[in-house]
Amino acid sequence: xxxxxxxxxxxxxxxxxxxxxxxxxxxxxxxxxxxxxxxxxxxxxxxxxxxxxxxxxxxxxxxxxxxxxxxxxxxxxxxxxxxxxxxxxxxxxxxxxxxxxxxxxxxxxxxxxxxxxxxxxxxxxxxxxxxxxxxxxxxxxxxxxxxxxxxxxxxxxxxxxxxxxxxxxxxxxxxxxxxxxxxxxxxxxxxxxxxxxxxxxxxxxxxxxxxxxxxxxxxxxxxxxxxxxxxxxxxxxxxxxxxxxxxxxxxxxxxxxxxxxxxxxxxxxxxxxxxxxxxxxxxxxxxxxxxxxxxxxxxxxxxxxxxxxxxxxxxxxxxxxxxxxxxxxxxxxxxxxxxxxxxxxxxxxxxxxxxxxxxxxxxxxxxxxxxxxxxxxxxxxxxxxxxxxxxxxxxxxxxxxxxxxxxxxxxxxxxxxxxxxxxxxxxxxxxxxxxxxxxxxxxxxxxxxxxxxxxxxxxxxxxxxxxxxxxxxxxxxxxxxxxxxxxxxxxxxxxxxxxxxxxxxxxxxxxxxxxxxxxxxxxxxxxxxxxxxxxxxxxxxxxxxxxxxxxxxxxxxxxxxxxxxxxxxxxxxxxxxxxxxxxxxxxxxxxxxxxxxxxxxx
Numbered sequence: 380x381x382x383x384x385x386x387x388x389x390x391x392x393x394x395x396x397x398x399x400x401x402x403x404x405x406x407x408x409x410x411x412x413x414x415x416x417x418x419x420x421x422x423x424x425x426x427x428x429x430x431x432x433x434x435x436x437x438x439x440x441x442x443x444x445x446x447x448x449x450x451x452x453x454x455x456x457x458x459x460x461x462x463x464x465x466x467x468x469x470x471x472x473x474x475x476x477x478x479x480x481x482x483x484x485x486x487x488x489x490x491x492x493x494x495x496x497x498x499x500x501x502x503x504x505x506x507x508x509x510x511x512x513x514x515x516x517x518x519x520x521x522x523x524x525x526x527x528x529x530x531x532x533x534x535x536x537x538x539x540x541x542x543x544x545x546x547x548x549x550x551x552x553x554x555x556x557x558x559x560x561x562x563x564x565x566x567x568x569x570x571x572x573x574x575x576x577x578x579x580x581x582x583x584x585x586x587x588x589x590x591x592x593x594x595x596x597x598x599x600x601x602x603x604x605x606x607x608x609x610x611x612x613x614x615x616x617x618x619x620x621x622x623x624x625x626x627x628x629x630x631x632x633x634x635x636x637x638x639x640x641x642x643x644x645x646x647x648x649x650x651x652x653x654x655x656x657x658x659x660x661x662x663x664x665x666x667x668x669x670x671x672x673x674x675x676x677x678x679x680x681x682x683x684x685x686x687x688x689x690x691x692x693x694x695x696x697x698x699x700x701x702x703x704x705x706x707x708x709x710x711x712x713x714x715x716x717x718x719x720x721x722x723x724x725x726x727x728x729x730x731x732x733x734x735x736x737x738x739x740x741x742x743x744x745x746x747x748x749x750x751x752x753x754x755x756x757x758x759x760x761x762x763x764x765x766x767x768x769x770x771x772x773x774x775x776x777x778x779x780x781x782x783x784x785x786x787x788x789x790x791x792x793x794x795x796x797x798x799x800x801x802x803x804x805x806x807x808x809x810x811x812x813x814x815x816x817x818x819x820x821x822x823x824x825x826x827x828x829x830x831x832x833x834x835x836x837x838x839x840x841x842x843x844x845x846x847x848x849x850x851x852x853x854x855x856x857x858x859x860x861x862x863x864x865x866x867x868x869x870x871x872x873x874x875x876x877x878x879x880x881x882x883x884x885x886x887x888x889x890x891x892x893x894x895x896x897x898x899x900x901x902x903x904x905x906x907x908x909x910x911x912x913x914x915x916x917x918x919x920x921x922x923x924x925x926x927x928x929x930x931x932x933x934x935x936x937x938x939x940x941x942x943x944x945x946x947x948x949x950x951x952x953x954x955x956x957x958x959x960x961x962x963x964x965x966x967x968x969x970x971x972x973x974x975x976x977x978x979x980x981x
Contacts, residue, residue: 417729431456495555635673642667680723864940
């Protein structure tokens with residue numbers, strides 16, 4: 380799948396639409412001509428659409444029909460990529476299989492003889508070279524350079540001097556680049572590279588590691604030792620991590636891994652992984668804990684789309700806030716394995732069982748957010764005086780717009796009015812509430828109120844104080860998300876950070892992730908009576924908790940892995956934080972963490 384494409388795409392003919400609701404992306408299921416799992420997709424246009432399968436097959440779309448173009452049963456293909464608009468492409472997979480096409484994917488031939496580095500021994504560039512092992516990713520850096528990322532220490536690029544026509548061929552093949560004598564240029568014990576992001580128009584490359592998202596940067600195509608970045612591409616250390624970047628602003632990148640559910644397995648950066656940030660969720664009543672196992676992510680023209688298990692498709696048009704935007708119908712809960720964006724609006728998603736869906740409006744995020752608004756007008760007035768109030772309403776970014784016929788005004792004891800403004804004459808002195816209802820064109824409604832003090836002609840009285848502000852907690856995260864607890868004191872455990880919009884008291888509780896059994900659509904405690912039911916995961920509260928009262932702004936402190944004086948045992952947990960202030964309780968936020976076992980004494 381391409382992480383660098385900026386080409387335009389003409390409209391693609393569609394079949395039955397699968398959009399689950401209005402103002403969401405429209406997903407269309409198309410026949411793929413296979414029932415094998417679709418493991419990788421490269422989408423550049425109507426007849427520039429290729430995909431690979433877990434059974435070693437390569438398909439190309441020709442005249443609206445997918446044709447089998449190559450088969451290699453010895454491999455599980457993991458990635459496929461073509462030159463942007465060009466004829467040369469590669470498909471890579473397990474057992475050292477690299478297939479090359481020089482005619483737009485009509486014919487394919489194996490690329491033999493690639494050797495160098497160790498297949499599984501991370502950081503061991505002092506050992507003898509081995510043939511290339513399981514290949515996780517292939518990336519073009521322009522049309523005349525190709526990178527391969529395999530396991531262990533194995534990272535390769537095509538030789539200097541390759542052309543767009545012969546790149547990766549026998550005449551301009553691959554060389555091992557991660558060896559500086561006995562030392563690896565990607566140094567340390569976390570150099571099993573899953574994916575990489577070459578910066579267009581330069582020799583700069585970001586290398587994304589399997590091991591807890593370690594990131595390395597090279598400014599010279601790995602001609603010398605790379606630099607390890609402070610930021611992390613997310614939790615996880617076993618499954619293959621995927622990353623995507625913005626060619627126009629390479630500091631913006633996104634990463635996912637299917638090592639587990641929840642926001643800790645998703646990461647993004649706006650400064651080239653000097654720091655990392657969580658994925659914000661814009662869908663109401665959903666949060667990052669609802670993110671399932673992320674299998675793939677892609678970027679094009681301002682749109683970021685990630686896909687994963689249980690039908691998950693999330694999309695962002697600003698790179699920061701993501702909206703759940705699944706397909707409906709028979710693929711509503713499909714396990715998706717791959718995604719490719721041909722443009723900001725055109726997307727292809729593939730999954731298990733050969734399921735394939737397309738969208739020509741992938742950058743239309745579901746409008747499930749009501750407009751926000753306030754009432755403009757005076758806070759005090761005089762009995763009988765005409766008083767004008769105006770609606771100050773705006774829809775969310777990417778929303779369908781405010782409904783001009785959706786305004787409604789009311790004051791107790793007075794006739795209702797409609798329109799973007801209203802004029803009321805209050806018959807007697809006292810406190811009144813002006814109420815405004817409004818909605819967007821998708822029907823998402825909200826209400827605003829304004830308190831008004833109505834005085835006799837003399838003397839005027841001061842207005843009531845403004846309403847209290849609901850406390851909001853944001854940016855809740857552990858750094859690092861995995862640590863060993865300390866028996867006493869703060870130790871060297873984990874730093875917990877969050878931000879408050881107002882001074883508030885925050886109540887913290889901890890829940891442990893335990894195994895359960897699924898009964899009646901719910902995950903319940905395992906018992907002898909339900910032991911044959913499907914297994915599932917559930918969270919159980921750990922006895923105790925703690926409270927912090929802090930001013931508005933950033934708060935951070937060391938979390939020692941103890942609750943109510945008891946040390947947490949090894950395992951997966953989540954911390955739930957609920958702010959309260961001014962008689963109001965804010966939305967609870969969660970952060971996942973793992974407590975590690977104590978190291979064995981030697």
